Amino acid sequence: MFAIIRDIGAITRETEIKTNAEFRRLGLANNAFIYVIRTYEKPGMFLGELADSVQIDRTTAFRTVQKLVNNGYLRLENDAKDKRLRRVFVAQKGEAVYPELHAFEQHTSDTLVSRLTNDEKDELKRLLAKLVY
Amino acid sequence: MFAIIRDIGAITRETEIKTNAEFRRLGLANNAFIYVIRTYEKPGMFLGELADSVQIDRTTAFRTVQKLVNNGYLRLENDAKDKRLRRVFVAQKGEAVYPELHAFEQHTSDTLVSRLTNDEKDELKRLLAKLVY
DNA sequence: ACTATTTAATTGCAAATACAATAACTATCC
DNA sequence: GGATAGTTATTGTATTTGCAATTAAATAGT
Numbered sequence: 001m002f003a004i005i006r007d008i009g010a011i012t013r014e015t016e017i018k019t020n021a022e023f024r025r026l027g028l029a030n031n032a033f034i035y036v037i038r039t040y041e042k043p044g045m046f047l048g049e050l051a052d053s054v055q056i057d058r059t060t061a062f063r064t065v066q067k068l069v070n071n072g073y074l075r076l077e078n079d080a081k082d083k084r085l086r087r088v089f090v091a092q093k094g095e096a097v098y099p100e101l102h103a104f105e106q107h108t109s110d111t112l113v114s115r116l117t118n119d120e121k122d123e124l125k126r127l128l129a130k131l132v133y
Numbered sequence: 134m135f136a137i138i139r140d141i142g143a144i145t146r147e148t149e150i151k152t153n154a155e156f157r158r159l160g161l162a163n164n165a166f167i168y169v170i171r172t173y174e175k176p177g178m179f180l181g182e183l184a185d186s187v188q189i190d191r192t193t194a195f196r197t198v199q200k201l202v203n204n205g206y207l208r209l210e211n212d213a214k215d216k217r218l219r220r221v222f223v224a225q226k227g228e229a230v231y232p233e234l235h236a237f238e239q240h241t242s243d244t245l246v247s248r249l250t251n252d253e254k255d256e257l258k259r260l261l262a263k264l265v266y
Numbered sequence: 267a268c269t270a271t272t273t274a275a276t277t278g279c280a281a282a283t284a285c286a287a288t289a290a291c292t293a294t295c296c
Numbered sequence: 297g298g299a300t301a302g303t304t305a306t307t308g309t310a311t312t313t314g315c316a317a318t319t320a321a322a323t324a325g326t
Contacts, residue, residue, distance in 0.1 A: 046304075059284060062306070082303095180276095
């Protein structure tokens, strides 16, 4: 059964190479585009929550978010109740670029599963969801 | 359908974190263990071939292999016909450690799919194989 | 045979990465 | 309400990473 884990790893690494190449021109290589997508879709996560949601080391995520704030893609807000928390939102540039990021993700995903029938796509989706949750 | 690509990425990142933590004590973090496994299973690949087989940047792969050669896990041999090629083989330490690496990969994979029925496991394996090839 | 193109390995270097440690704050327990 | 434990953000630092460029060798084309 280890073929499953190898195939999954292979797909991820190949996808990341393509996506990073695509978004380097926007300063969103090194998986930075993921942060913009996730933040757009779920605004107001605090830093550690965002890091966990993308399964990336918290210190790495922290520095990536810093860079994205400096670049104008994201912005941070202190939580009113809990002074430890800094919540993440998209800034103007992040808002503007989201459609393009999402379209590319969609396209990449469609290409990946293009040799499957619709039933197979649904089944794969269902099975993967079962692994994750 | 982009849930598929997200779930796949999430599984990979989580798996890599666990596996790197497990094998750090052996000096096989940063995905180095993958090279030992693949080389053991297909000895004599040249450097670029090995890099492609694990979907990792060739320069990164090159440096990782260098380190593994220094650590006694792998060894290199010049190709007799084509003077550009350096073929990779496991050395003593690589040979010795392979069973443990493979057992861990097996265990990780089994844990990952433990909530699936046997039929579902087979189906997932089949669908993923269809994506990769 | 000779030039041009391709492919492999390698190095240079700036940036990214992640473990470890610390500081600030919150929640819990007695 | 004060000590203790747990959580979050942050920094220090050494290592890793990967794009770009270089060298060397093989292959293709004429």
